[in-house]
Amino acid sequence: MISVTHLGFPRIGARRELKLALESFWKGDTPAQALHDTAHGLRERHWQLARQAGADVVPCNDFSLYDHVLDTAVLFDAIPAPYREVYDENPLTGYFALARGLQDGRRDLHALEMTKWFDTNYHYLVPQFERDQRFVLRGDKPLAELAQARALGIRARPVLLGPVSFLKLGKRSDGGDPRELLDALLPAYAELLGKLKAAGAEWVQLDEPALVLDLDDDDRDAYRRAYAALAEADAPQRLLTTYFGGLGDNAALAARLPVQGLHVDLVRAPQQLESVLPLLPDDRVLSLGVVDGRNIWRADLDAALSLARRAGDRAHWLAPSCSLLHVPTDLELERKLPAPLRHWMAYARQKIEELRLLADALTGSADANRDLATAASARAARLASPLLRNAEVRKRLAAVEPAMTRRASPYPQRAKVQAQRLGLPLFPTTTIGSFPQTAEVRRARAEHKAGKIDDAAYRTFLENETKLCLREQEALGIDVLVHGEFERNDMVEYFGEQLDGFAFTAHGWVQSYGSRCVKPPVLFGDVVRPQAMTVDWTRYAQAQTQRPVKGMLTGPVTILQWSFVRDDQPRADSCRQIALALRQEVLDLEAAGIAIVQIDEPALREGLPLRRADWPAYLSWAGESFRLAASGVGDATQIHTHMCYAEFNDIIEAVAALDADVISIETSRSRMELLDAFVRYRYPNGIGPGVYDIHSPRVPSETEMRDLLDKALDVLEPAQLWVNPDCGLKTRGWPEVRSALRAMVQSARGLREQVAAEVD
Numbered sequence: 211m212i213s214v215t216h217l218g219f220p221r222i223g224a225r226r227e228l229k230l231a232l233e234s235f236w237k238g239d240t241p242a243q244a245l246h247d248t249a250h251g252l253r254e255r256h257w258q259l260a261r262q263a264g265a266d267v268v269p270c271n272d273f274s275l276y277d278h279v280l281d282t283a284v285l286f287d288a289i290p291a292p293y294r295e296v297y298d299e300n301p302l303t304g305y306f307a308l309a310r311g312l313q314d315g316r317r318d319l320h321a322l323e324m325t326k327w328f329d330t331n332y333h334y335l336v337p338q339f340e341r342d343q344r345f346v347l348r349g350d351k352p353l354a355e356l357a358q359a360r361a362l363g364i365r366a367r368p369v370l371l372g373p374v375s376f377l378k379l380g381k382r383s384d385g386g387d388p389r390e391l392l393d394a395l396l397p398a399y400a401e402l403l404g405k406l407k408a409a410g411a412e413w414v415q416l417d418e419p420a421l422v423l424d425l426d427d428d429d430r431d432a433y434r435r436a437y438a439a440l441a442e443a444d445a446p447q448r449l450l451t452t453y454f455g456g457l458g459d460n461a462a463l464a465a466r467l468p469v470q471g472l473h474v475d476l477v478r479a480p481q482q483l484e485s486v487l488p489l490l491p492d493d494r495v496l497s498l499g500v501v502d503g504r505n506i507w508r509a510d511l512d513a514a515l516s517l518a519r520r521a522g523d524r525a526h527w528l529a530p531s532c533s534l535l536h537v538p539t540d541l542e543l544e545r546k547l548p549a550p551l552r553h554w555m556a557y558a559r560q561k562i563e564e565l566r567l568l569a570d571a572l573t574g575s576a577d578a579n580r581d582l583a584t585a586a587s588a589r590a591a592r593l594a595s596p597l598l599r600n601a602e603v604r605k606r607l608a609a610v611e612p613a614m615t616r617r618a619s620p621y622p623q624r625a626k627v628q629a630q631r632l633g634l635p636l637f638p639t640t641t642i643g644s645f646p647q648t649a650e651v652r653r654a655r656a657e658h659k660a661g662k663i664d665d666a667a668y669r670t671f672l673e674n675e676t677k678l679c680l681r682e683q684e685a686l687g688i689d690v691l692v693h694g695e696f697e698r699n700d701m702v703e704y705f706g707e708q709l710d711g712f713a714f715t716a717h718g719w720v721q722s723y724g725s726r727c728v729k730p731p732v733l734f735g736d737v738v739r740p741q742a743m744t745v746d747w748t749r750y751a752q753a754q755t756q757r758p759v760k761g762m763l764t765g766p767v768t769i770l771q772w773s774f775v776r777d778d779q780p781r782a783d784s785c786r787q788i789a790l791a792l793r794q795e796v797l798d799l800e801a802a803g804i805a806i807v808q809i810d811e812p813a814l815r816e817g818l819p820l821r822r823a824d825w826p827a828y829l830s831w832a833g834e835s836f837r838l839a840a841s842g843v844g845d846a847t848q849i850h851t852h853m854c855y856a857e858f859n860d861i862i863e864a865v866a867a868l869d870a871d872v873i874s875i876e877t878s879r880s881r882m883e884l885l886d887a888f889v890r891y892r893y894p895n896g897i898g899p900g901v902y903d904i905h906s907p908r909v910p911s912e913t914e915m916r917d918l919l920d921k922a923l924d925v926l927e928p929a930q931l932w933v934n935p936d937c938g939l940k941t942r943g944w945p946e947v948r949s950a951l952r953a954m955v956q957s958a959r960g961l962r963e964q965v966a967a968e969v970d
């Protein structure tokens with residue numbers, strides 16, 4: 211009989227309990243035990259919730275205090291040398307030092323590099339290996355979570371990041387290939403599997419999302435060797451999970467690895483069932499990922515049912531396509547969503563209920579079949595709803611001409627006009643947009659939302675924050691100012707709230723990294739900008755200062771990528787609609803006298819399809835959308851863009867084709883490594899390679915930033931170089947921001963003086 215399971219539950223808590231516990235612990239307000247108690251309670255609650263929703267078996271070790279990739283690294287003792295002492299002294303302090311850096315007077319440790327988890331908005335910490343890395347089973351987290359579940363009488367399946375994906379997600383400090391470490395790693399995995407079996411695990415889930423990527427011969431060889439070695443271990447039955455896409459040309463490889471079960475993503479790649487079924491050896495069962503773990507729409511249960519029927523006896527589990535980490539916890543909490551939308555949606559808990567329904571329908575339950583019909587009609591109602599379409603938008607989009615996606619003049623010509631207009635010094639200093647979203651700012655917003663303070667009082671509060679922020683920037687000597695984004699809850703949600711076609715939620719929290727969460731807006735219909743969204747605030751800020759203030763927008767690709775988007779039309783069409791709305795905003799900013807407009811596209815890279823063959827089409831519509839938003843302005847208006855957490859080597863042409871006058875990029879955690887692509891490409895426009903890591907509370911020194919600037923200047927023309935942090939400062943506190951920016955401005959001044967002296 212088919213069972214219901216899932217591959218991982220959101221960890222943060224429906225009311226972000228983990229976030230609150232973490233931040234309170236980091237501040238020193240609560241002891242470690244309080245954090246462990248919250249974690250313990252959340253795990254139990256999530257298992258119970260999934261069980262009540264209808265899961266027969268639930269995973270364990272899907273929980274993490276910060277990140278599951280970091281958990282895997284410390285589990286196998288892949289702790290880089292500088293962190294060893296602190297980890298040995300106190301594993302929890304060591305764990306958070308790896309995640310967030312540590313400056314305690316005695317030690318000054320950077321955080322590990324952080325990057326995107328495949329094509330999601332979740333960030334993982336990049337494991338850092340040595341050339342002669344040794345792995346031992348150091349931790350017992352999977353065993354402890356299994357024991358916790360078993361003590362509650364819950365059948366749990368421990369989840370481990372599979373060895374090949376784990377190595378492929380890491381980096382070696384000598385630049386070598388982490389896959390060479392496989393033989394050193396496998397005994398530690400085998401030992402753990404043995405212990406899990408001894409502790410009563412019937413199955414273990416080995417996540418190998420890398421199996422949906424383009425693999426080379428060495429990868430394939432690594433997979434064969436790894437799973438052959440694990441097959442030798444005295445292990446529980448192994449469920450190999452693949453997700454975020456189809457196996458494609460890796461189908462035969464995955465199907466024949468010596469495991470007992472294979473999970474396939476049948477939401478992103480429903481057609482792969484046909485190719486996988488004939489490849490499966492007789493003794494292999496399938497887990498069918500038939501409910502979307504990446505979006506919030508109710509599933510197409512009829513289609514899911516057909517897939518399950520087609521899989522026949524091979525179908526052992528019904529599951530979401532991937533871990534539910536990427537969706538919010540429980541739609542029950544969403545009391546204020548407009549009624550039709552609420553009926554159209556499903557969060558983690560509801561997705562498990564959908565799977566239960568499917569499993570029951572497969573056994574012929576009459577109740578289930580009736581509920582199935584209700585679910586199908588809710589889905590059909592969404593697809594047929596007039597709320598989804600706006601004829602005017604469609605007409606305007608059809609009238610877009612290619613010339614609207616190109617700036618009128620080439621960059622060198624624009625640069626001259628802009629230099630004359632702006633009169634900036636060499637190495638202009640700026641920031642990326644947001645300034646600290648202090649407890650006070652968030653409280654004021656919460657009170658305004660709750661009706662405790664009126665519009666006028668909220669406006670006055672924000673004006674004051676903005677004014678103070680501008681004064682701070684002036685005092686620090688920054689050249690191009692920002693208004694600070696105090697009016698924004700989030701750089702995407704804020705725009706979603708102002709555009710028709712989007713809905714926003716109250717409890718749709720999804721973990722982005724560590725304790726940081728986002729509430730992706732829900733794009734359900736055609737996009738219309740009923741009125742200007744940022745012009746008032748930007749005009750207000752510009753009126754407070756003689757220095758240029760950048761207008762600050764989130765780009766179309768990023769708004770698309772960080773929203774839950776409609777699935778009834780191609781993403782490209784939705785993106786163009788957003789771009790058209792933003793184009794109007796850019797023009798309104800220009801008309802209000804704003805000389806610089808930054809259009810952030812931090813998610814451009816993350817949106818890349820996982821298979822290279824799909825890249826050109828994506829890069830074409832994504833780039834075109836950005837340019838549609840940006841290109842309406844005259845030569846004298848300077849367009850900036852900003853990207854963080856991205857490798858640029860393989861998309862540099864597409865980045866260059868955006869033709870932004872200035873791009874700021876995250877480079878400090880990789881010590882300017884990410885600049886290489888721009889150098890190789892001879893990127894001609896302005897670049898601000900981030901000189902300090904804003905995701906860590908650590909304050910960098912002037913020398914450190916100067917060192918990075920010198921590195922940048924080794925390879926860039928002086929006229930190209932801008933000086934800025936890696937990303938926005940919203941997560942930081944004012945004291946650290948002041949110190950860091952003071953040092954940043956000093957480092958730029960020092961560089962200016964040196965260049966001036968050299969010219970003399």
Ligand SMILES: CN1c2c(nc(N)[nH]c2=O)NC[C@@H]1CNc1ccc(C(=O)N[C@@H](CCC(=O)N[C@@H](CCC(=O)N[C@@H](CCC(=O)O)C(=O)O)C(=O)O)C(=O)O)cc1
Pocket residue numbers: 229331647649652653655656698699700701702703722723725726727728729772812940941
């Ligand atoms: C740049 N990044 C972003 C990504 N994705 C986005 N959608 N947005 C991004 O900015 N992806 C890549 C990176 C990831 N980085 C971050 C950085 C910081 C955060 C973050 O700080 N998130 C906040 C939540 C932001 C938010 O929506 N805030 C709201 C609600 C605030 C709140 O919690 N209010 C309380 C009441 C407060 C009080 O009474 O004092 C409540 O509602 O209970 C707001 O400001 O209004 C976070 O706290 O995690 C995310 C990603």
Ligand SMILES: N[C@@H](CCS)C(=O)O
Pocket residue numbers: 642643644701762810812852854937938939940
């Ligand atoms: N303007 C945004 C970009 C973040 S990627 C900010 O400064 O927070």
Ligand SMILES: [Zn+2]
Pocket residue numbers: 642812852853854936937938
């Ligand atoms: Zn950023």
